[in-house]
Amino acid sequence: MSLANRDLITTDDLSNQEIEAVFALADEMSGSMKEQSNLCQGKIMASLFFEPSTRTRLSFETAMHRLGGGVISVVEMENTSLAKGESIADMARVVGSYADIIVIRHPWEGAAKVVANYADVPVINAGDGGHEHPTQTLCDLYTLKKERRTLEGLKIALWGDLKYGRTVHSLAYALAKFGANIHFRPSPGLEMPKHVIRKLTTEYAGILEKYGNLKEGGEEGLFPLDAIYITPSGPHQLANIPSVGIQIELEKGVDALYVTRLQKERLEPAAEGKESEKSYPVVDKKLLKEKGFRETIVMHPLPRVDELAYEIDADPRSMYFKQAARGVPIRMALIALLLGAKEVDIPQGKGMAFTQKRDYPVYKRDTGVRCLNKNCVSKQETETRYIKPVFQIVANDPLTLRCIYCEHEIHPQYIASSKWHQGIVEKKRYYSANSFMLGRIQPENLIIFGSEDEALARGFKPGKRAF
């Protein structure tokens, strides 16, 4: 199988089987680092970091050097042509004509996708704002797999800031895809956002059990639990058992604690930060003495602040430094594959997905519908010159559009049909998106308005029946 010329923008860009293939190649490469040193000779990686990240950048650059390739780097925003008002599309086209592969980190959500659309070379997303950071997720999965052999049926606790931590959202989807169960242990007030929960329960085939006993301490179980996501491949009896059963099950322990730091820089207002810091749960020696953690590995995407006590660094269950170190072979494998310097066999019978990618209808009409995420690449002054808003229609009740760039969702309130000769819908009338009319209009005829004014401005009048 060849992955040559593919992009990696979200974890979903790779099938489970392809991910297993990356892991297999990473295994092979870590066993023979020296033999890789000519693999990408003469190739150049552009390492474009428009947002701080020592670790990720150095890891990618190390990977390319270990493959024998060259690296050109951009480390900040101020010193680039972007400061002169250039669009990232133009930047992508030019850098894509210099380098053989582009790695980009950018503060705007969806930026990596735009770069991939315009550059003629493979693009790897090294983090686009709060959206995705797929190679981090690959490293996380790889460590779980190395330490536990398979991901299927594992119990993984996600710990800490589940609200702002981008890596933890991607990881949750990936775990679901690989058939793992997820235990949510957020710091109070930093629970998993609704859209992540919704995606987990609609696009992935598992069940979500809600507890919300964060205040009551760990009396009933191993730790305070907000919710559990139960994979369809999990012990079948569990999904049918009442909550108390899960708590009992939980006492047997989890396979991994995935800890994240408080994303202070994203908190607002400052008060939220102070409060969150105080109540933020810490993993320390005492906690790890609990019976249920006896065989639990402790993971963390790093950098840590105070949520992981230094005293557990020497504990054999602490995997966070190994996890970071494994970023190099994973990224080596990925770069070599995307550059076509390596091909891999798909492991047979492995890596079946516990979910299926859905093909949602796409909405492209220029009818005033805009993404509401102010950090979305489609909202930036320099980018509106060429980016047209495009959405997937992911749900009807309520009508939900997902921005194809940043994947934020919006709920427009007014609809109409482009065809009215059917006798079903009236000519040039608009309706509430919550009315029965939504079901009557064919997706290909659907017009969606960003606001009532938008509908009126285009000569539509309120429909009689559906408000």
Added chain:
Amino acid sequence: MSLANRDLITTDDLSNQEIEAVFALADEMSGSMKEQSNLCQGKIMASLFFEPSTRTRLSFETAMHRLGGGVISVVEMENTSLAKGESIADMARVVGSYADIIVIRHPWEGAAKVVANYADVPVINAGDGGHEHPTQTLCDLYTLKKERRTLEGLKIALWGDLKYGRTVHSLAYALAKFGANIHFRPSPGLEMPKHVIRKLTTEYAGILEKYGNLKEGGEEGLFPLDAIYITPSGPHQLANIPSVGIQIELEKGVDALYVTRLQKERLEPAAEGKESEKSYPVVDKKLLKEKGFRETIVMHPLPRVDELAYEIDADPRSMYFKQAARGVPIRMALIALLLGAKEVDIPQGKGMAFTQKRDYPVYKRDTGVRCLNKNCVSKQETETRYIKPVFQIVANDPLTLRCIYCEHEIHPQYIASSKWHQGIVEKKRYYSANSFMLGRIQPENLIIFGSEDEALARGFKPGKRAF
């Protein structure tokens, strides 16, 4: 022919024949990229960027990597020893003892020349303030040549900000040198500066026809025209025909539109910026539909802002991304030649210059004459420790000195002679530089004062006859 150990500070540092040789090597290299990957192995390029420029820096670094060499980089001013008050001469000597070739971008005009003077290795100017950016010019000429086979007799329209755009000044000289005709289409208020016009008409052998019909719209021709520079090699009848003839000729179209962005960062005051932005001419689909542009290629040094509509990106006449991509082979050829890793044959009968470099007399006396360009390297506090002002005497009417660093020109008002025993000039008298006395004093005896006070302070008195 070997270019080993040469510097490239201004486009004039290379003869037309040498430029053709660089193009020939660039052609050869783009056809066999892989074969170049050992050419400069073991060599190191210092990439010193003391001013923002992603594109140029990445292009140079890519070129060196493609040649198999190593790169050491400096990306900004604050984090360097320059911040400790070091002169660029010292920096040049030290970095020149580390690296095999230096590429420098610096905000001070003339800085690259100083670096070349002090470093023991070849130096390439990657932009020194508003002065020169010769490799950009090479890329521009290279694209014209690739698309049109020859530069001789071409009609090139320079479009937009002709006042502050450094690349457009260098390009104008280079086009003249290669025998192309130039049509000036500035944004109102951003016309070609006088010193550029003067240089074009005195040092290059062509004729300049002035129109200045920028306000009247494009009614009379293809686009509003400020002036035309007609090369001596152009259709001979043209140079003798009245203006209207040129307009008619123009309707046959131009070979290339060379568009530049508004150099906002150089505008002062802010008001100028606002006004300029509004009236700035845009190249879009509609414009390119004009008959005269049917075979016109559209070029731009990038980054663009709004002057090139995205809608023409897919048009086969749009060359700006190709133009950027060609920066890599051009810079590869140049680096390989200056490092002596390649030699080239001078193409016979090609590249005759349409101008001749003049040897102006040089003025070096320490008599208070200073460059008036506050951005000139010779005016900077750290550099005055060792830089002595030196000028070329480029004209007598009025007396015009050109700073050898930044090439800005000044018009000193007072002169004297160092020899008075000839009976022609009086002892220790000074005269007006506009008087007949200027003609009487031998260049080697000429004393020029920065001010009348300077003359008096040195014990000179006003001459009787010449004021």
Added chain:
Amino acid sequence: MSLANRDLITTDDLSNQEIEAVFALADEMSGSMKEQSNLCQGKIMASLFFEPSTRTRLSFETAMHRLGGGVISVVEMENTSLAKGESIADMARVVGSYADIIVIRHPWEGAAKVVANYADVPVINAGDGGHEHPTQTLCDLYTLKKERRTLEGLKIALWGDLKYGRTVHSLAYALAKFGANIHFRPSPGLEMPKHVIRKLTTEYAGILEKYGNLKEGGEEGLFPLDAIYITPSGPHQLANIPSVGIQIELEKGVDALYVTRLQKERLEPAAEGKESEKSYPVVDKKLLKEKGFRETIVMHPLPRVDELAYEIDADPRSMYFKQAARGVPIRMALIALLLGAKEVDIPQGKGMAFTQKRDYPVYKRDTGVRCLNKNCVSKQETETRYIKPVFQIVANDPLTLRCIYCEHEIHPQYIASSKWHQGIVEKKRYYSANSFMLGRIQPENLIIFGSEDEALARGFKPGKRAF
């Protein structure tokens, strides 16, 4: 001999013989640069510069490229994960799992030692605040040795800012270790700090003669002299002769003038800066005309400001640019040795040390004793999570503890013993550190308090006899 996997944090980490071996390898390498270009192929150097330094960084990166290795770089503080509150220990562990060798410059004193403690690869200190910069010292010694064949018995004048110049402190110790004599010629007010003097006279076996005739001009000798350090290997008669004899000796000249710039950025308050700038001694043509300087080489770690006149740059005695250039082979030799890519023979009979490293008792108890250097790595908020203060007990009169990180010294005032059953010391009593009790308590039983309150808080009462 192999130096593989060793760290270089202070000059003392290498024995004199090992330093001679580095020099021998540097000699060999400068003679055959091309042959080194595969020596470290496939190896990666992390070049972590959290404080400005073009010269040092580029010199290290050049060295690694010349050895055929790859480089990953960090150039400033703001754009790194450290800005997210990460400790340097974590950073060290992660980067140490990417790269094969780490070069670090950091503003905190002792930071390089912490990095060395936590990274699994060799670490080279490229400057840690005002503490050490050992490769600069190696370059200095190397130039002295190249120009004078041996260091033993040389007379070296240290010139300028001897107070804040970190390189000059390290150099003084190194010169003493190699048996050179040192003449101190500070700018008034910028004399060698007491702790340096103390170390020179206690840990190194030489004698210090004090003059302090800085105000009186150079009438009595070659230049105003503050003090001379006379090595035990020096002309033996000298050490026994009264001061005037030294002045006579001095008139015979010095072997090298080691000039340093005013470390403006470390001066406080601003007034001190202004005053120091005015009286700062300058080395110029006139000075070098003195008979005593006829064979004196002029050295400077660069960057210079005004203390070295440009007019002497062409003088064959000026060695500062050669000194900088030699940084590359020295660093190549060092990197190759630490990576185990080269081994060297210890030159027989060479490099005997004029001092012996002492093994001081170590104080590790958690009794409130803290380093008082606010720039010490052990005092930083992010680092106190895991760094425990540790001191060497370097003197008893007064009791002097030296921080093992930044090497600053403190003089705690209160002591006690952990054992009192001996009948000699009373139970749970504390005493003045200046009392006779200090001599009675075995080092392994010694308790030292940061303050009297600390002693009281731990349940100790004032001892009766010893205040």
